[in-house]
Amino acid sequence: MYLASLGKLALGSRLKALSDHFYGAADAVYQARGARIESRWLPVMRYLWDVGPGSVTEVANAIGQTHSAVSQLTDKLVRAGMVKRRRDPADGRRTVLVLTDKAHGAMAELGPIWCAVRKGVTSSLGEHAAQLLAAIEACERALQERPIVDAILAEHTALLARPVEIVPYAPEWREHFYRLNAQWLERYFRIEDIDRAVLNDPERYILQPGGEIFFARLGDEIIGTCALLQESPGVFELTKMSVDETFRGLGAGKRLLDAAIAEFHRRGGTTLFLESNSILKPALRMYEQAGFRLQPNIRPGSHYERADVYMIYEPRRS
Missing domain, CATH: 1.10.10.10 (Winged helix-like DNA-binding domain superfamily/Winged helix DNA-binding domain)
Known part of the structure; x- marks a missing residue:
């Protein structure tokens, strides 16, 4: 039901x-x-x-x-x-x-x-x-x-008074990594085999190869997540970005994106890219504002059936 x-x-x-x-x-x-x-x-x-x-x-x-x-x-x-x-x-x-x-x-x-x-x-x-x-x-x-x-109003006031925190991966939050990503994948597309593997074992597919996973936390609620996947030395993919729809509008997505980009710079990365889909217009606008530039073609050898957008991060030069 x-x-x-x-x-x-x-x-x-x-x-x-x-x-x-x-x-x-x-x-x-x-x-x-x-x-x-x-x-x-x-x-x-x-x-x-x-x-x-x-x-x-x-x-x-x-x-x-x-x-x-x-x-x-x-x-x-x-x-x-x-x-x-x-x-x-x-x-x-x-x-x-x-x-x-x-x-x-x-x-x-x-x-x-x-x-x-x-x-x-x-x-x-x-x-x-x-x-x-x-x-x-x-x-x-x-x-x-x-x-x-x-x-309810007291809880709402208290909730909004708490800042959205960005925290690193912890094993007890693994279920939220799956839940948050499955939520949007099932709504807009489907969970592909590559998604299922990564979501079920993020330690193996993201952390062990040198990547990082971030969570957005509001009080005791995990409301969003994203991952920085190291494909090869210096080359990273921004992936598995998702915010619980019931908590959108609080800036959690922007905070997660900023954390991933900051980690990319901290590690001295040379290339940061992402793959997405053209129907996800709010997300694409956020990526553009953060410095990602749309590429003319999809990424060669893309792992995702749904991907029709390929973007590469081009930090602004001061």
């Missing part, structure tokens, strides 16, 4: 899909058994049935929905003849919601269906039903203690 692969980023979407599934299941049961309510009516109607008349604000607070949502649902219930608005006898300035006789009759018929719902949920979900309810309750408590919007 695609949304599952997004983890916490798709939490709301997955919960909505699950909620819609349960609402749909409840409606199917109600319709099959001739019940006179809809599943989305239940929170408001059950509250008024259990507690008695209440204002929109009271109902909204009790069932954990917004005032606007409850107000809109109330309009539907009024049109359906299930709820009416009336002045509070104890306070004429206050409007409360009251179930109609029709609603009381409809609710009174639902006992056997609700019993079947409880048993059916247990039968379908098994122990996951109790675990899900416990997890929901724990989440509700946590959200009351610290609203999630505040938490």
